[in-house]
Amino acid sequence: MFQHLRKIALTSVTGLALLLSAHAQEPVKEWKVYSPDHSLQINLELKDGNLSYKVQHSGADIIGQSKLGIESTTEKFSNGLSFVNEQKRKINEIYTLPTGKYHVYHATANQASITFANSNKSNITVELRAFNDGVAFRYRFPDSAKTYTLIKELTEFTIPQASAWMMQQDTESSYEGVFQNGIPSGTASKDSSGWAFPALFHTKDHWLYVSESNTTGDNAAMHLQQNCDNGVYKMAFPKTNESLGKGSAYPVTKTPFATAWRLIIAGKDPGVIMQSNMVSHLAAPNALGDISWVQPGRSSWSWWSDHASSRNITTLKRFVDLSAKMKWEYSLVDANWNMPTTGGKIEDLVQYAKQKKVKLTLWYNSGGPYNNVTEQPRDVMFNPESRKQELKKLHDWGVKAIKVDFFNSDKQNTMQLYQDILKDAAKEEIMVIFHGCTMPRGWARTYPNLLAMEAVRGAENYGWSTEFAMDAAQYNTIFVFTRNVAGSMDYTPVTFSDYKDFPHTTTNTHELALSVVFESGMLHFADSDSSYLSQDASVKAFLSDVPNSWDDTKYIQGEPGKEVILARRKGKNWYIAGINGENKSKNYTIELPFLYSRNAFHGTIYTDGNTPREIKHRDIVQEKGNKLTVSMMPKGGFVMVLKP
Numbered sequence: 001m002f003q004h005l006r007k008i009a010l011t012s013v014t015g016l017a018l019l020l021s022a023h024a025q026e027p028v029k030e031w032k033v034y035s036p037d038h039s040l041q042i043n044l045e046l047k048d049g050n051l052s053y054k055v056q057h058s059g060a061d062i063i064g065q066s067k068l069g070i071e072s073t074t075e076k077f078s079n080g081l082s083f084v085n086e087q088k089r090k091i092n093e094i095y096t097l098p099t100g101k102y103h104v105y106h107a108t109a110n111q112a113s114i115t116f117a118n119s120n121k122s123n124i125t126v127e128l129r130a131f132n133d134g135v136a137f138r139y140r141f142p143d144s145a146k147t148y149t150l151i152k153e154l155t156e157f158t159i160p161q162a163s164a165w166m167m168q169q170d171t172e173s174s175y176e177g178v179f180q181n182g183i184p185s186g187t188a189s190k191d192s193s194g195w196a197f198p199a200l201f202h203t204k205d206h207w208l209y210v211s212e213s214n215t216t217g218d219n220a221a222m223h224l225q226q227n228c229d230n231g232v233y234k235m236a237f238p239k240t241n242e243s244l245g246k247g248s249a250y251p252v253t254k255t256p257f258a259t260a261w262r263l264i265i266a267g268k269d270p271g272v273i274m275q276s277n278m279v280s281h282l283a284a285p286n287a288l289g290d291i292s293w294v295q296p297g298r299s300s301w302s303w304w305s306d307h308a309s310s311r312n313i314t315t316l317k318r319f320v321d322l323s324a325k326m327k328w329e330y331s332l333v334d335a336n337w338n339m340p341t342t343g344g345k346i347e348d349l350v351q352y353a354k355q356k357k358v359k360l361t362l363w364y365n366s367g368g369p370y371n372n373v374t375e376q377p378r379d380v381m382f383n384p385e386s387r388k389q390e391l392k393k394l395h396d397w398g399v400k401a402i403k404v405d406f407f408n409s410d411k412q413n414t415m416q417l418y419q420d421i422l423k424d425a426a427k428e429e430i431m432v433i434f435h436g437c438t439m440p441r442g443w444a445r446t447y448p449n450l451l452a453m454e455a456v457r458g459a460e461n462y463g464w465s466t467e468f469a470m471d472a473a474q475y476n477t478i479f480v481f482t483r484n485v486a487g488s489m490d491y492t493p494v495t496f497s498d499y500k501d502f503p504h505t506t507t508n509t510h511e512l513a514l515s516v517v518f519e520s521g522m523l524h525f526a527d528s529d530s531s532y533l534s535q536d537a538s539v540k541a542f543l544s545d546v547p548n549s550w551d552d553t554k555y556i557q558g559e560p561g562k563e564v565i566l567a568r569r570k571g572k573n574w575y576i577a578g579i580n581g582e583n584k585s586k587n588y589t590i591e592l593p594f595l596y597s598r599n600a601f602h603g604t605i606y607t608d609g610n611t612p613r614e615i616k617h618r619d620i621v622q623e624k625g626n627k628l629t630v631s632m633m634p635k636g637g638f639v640m641v642l643k644p
Helices: 002-024 270-275 313-326 346-355 384-397 412-427 459-463 466-481 508-517 529-533 537-545
Strands: 029-034 040-047 050-057 060-067 070-072 082-096 104-117 123-131 134-141 147-153 156-158 163-167 179-184 199-202 207-213 232-236 252-254 261-267 297-301 330-333 359-365 401-405 431-434 450-453 522-525 552-559 563-570 573-580 586-590 600-608 615-623 628-632 637-643
Touching: 029 104, 029 123, 040 104, 040 123, 040 134, 050 261, 179 466, 207 270, 261 270, 270 466, 270 552, 297 313, 313 330, 313 346, 313 529, 313 537, 330 346, 346 359, 384 412, 412 431, 459 466, 466 508, 466 552, 466 563, 466 573, 508 537, 508 563, 508 573, 508 600, 508 615, 508 637, 529 537, 537 600, 537 615, 537 637, 552 573, 552 586, 563 586, 573 586, 573 628, 600 628, 615 637, 628 637
Parallel strands: 297 330, 297 522, 330 359, 359 401, 401 431, 431 450
Antiparallel strands: 029 040, 040 050, 050 060, 060 156, 070 147, 082 104, 104 123, 123 134, 134 261, 147 252, 156 232, 163 179, 163 199, 199 207, 207 261, 552 563, 563 573, 573 637, 586 628, 600 615, 600 637
């Protein structure tokens, strides 16, 4: 009897050992998605119920093995996962946008959607996409009629040893901080606010750009945690004190839904980053239908040179006159225009602008209980009914655009507010610029009436920052490879004048070149009317003609913090511009192979003069095969216009 029981016990132990051994040796499952040209691949791995991924370029790891997973208050999709199914598809989309680096966009990628079940039999799908210039992934929750509050995301980006260009996540999520210039990867941010998107890295052999796209009202906008030991960067939800502490930091939504795409643009040189359209490609397609009424353009702006101007109709008429003389399509009226004004009323300005054939943009405070900024008008863009009534009034007035400011949050409720404003404005055929806002997350494809967003330490900082004035040249080169990659950027450039206490250290030609180097669907020229009208006739002619919507964009050379040289095409005309981010003179010999379809181009080149404030210009003929030789002063620049 004892021997029989002992035999049963040994058999049970042996069976358990075999079962445990089988579980321990359970094969790792792996899924690979290749870019159309097979240069890039993203590998998803399921091991012991846990998910991770890595990214390879030509077989070399450019993103090391990194965790995936997400948790809600009721479900964990971070361990104990089992494979359910896989679906594959090819992406081949052609679309047009009124703004951006191009007019026609072509997205080609391979996608795999792999679904897993957790121990509760709830499902999560990890969607992977591979483009020729990067990869992306997101979490999709395919089950029906469940409510999830997302409270933890395990997603990591394991970056090899690299230099990094990153910006501290600021307390109001307005993305107007300073990009650190080439710091070691793995450097912790200065406090628990963490690092903002986008983040740019340069490893030994690659440039990597990490950000997100297609953030909807189902999501909060994410950023990166403070600590990133050994180059492992982790996702973070918004801070609880945003929106004056109102609204949840954790998104709450009903299934089915998906998170935003987490994207990694990758290439051997920084031009791949600068020219990439992945942020747009990953966004939802145009939700507005006919957008023939969306018209990007150039605008005068009185506030930079005269903060009180928006309550003085006489002054505002001067800036309407400036737009008319310079052939700019718009003029911006800034804060407090609805308060008592001198020289007439806002309705008088509306009529005056119509007579001058200049279209107006009016400023609004996003308002509501989520900010306490007092500038007017406030609250009307927050409340749905008052917003619709106001937009209808603006439509009847003939106002073509609004600038909405001071959102101060990345929480889910603010993401929804952005998109509600865009949708309601579109119904009245009104275009939108966002200020005091999050960085672009692909919305300009979904809502093409979004012309630009701020989210940058722009020219307004000349009004109060010695540090900005000293380092603006360096910042400007960094923005080309970071912030402006994400979407149109309302930097408000080309300021020749000096604030009394914070004079420019950039040259005037550097400032002129920013009209081409920076891309924005609404190009606000920020300087005074007297400054622009006093320029040389050739400079005024350039400012009158320079486009702000483009058919093509080419990277020529440069690196963040050093210099940028690029070319943009409108129709048959090419605009080639460069800025020097360093305090030393530089000489360049530049090849322009994209011009070689014709024998010769004629045009004008603007270069630094004998002093930082002088802009020299001369006529040139650029013949087929000839190289362009150009010099830039310390913190200088150049810009040229070539026509067939």
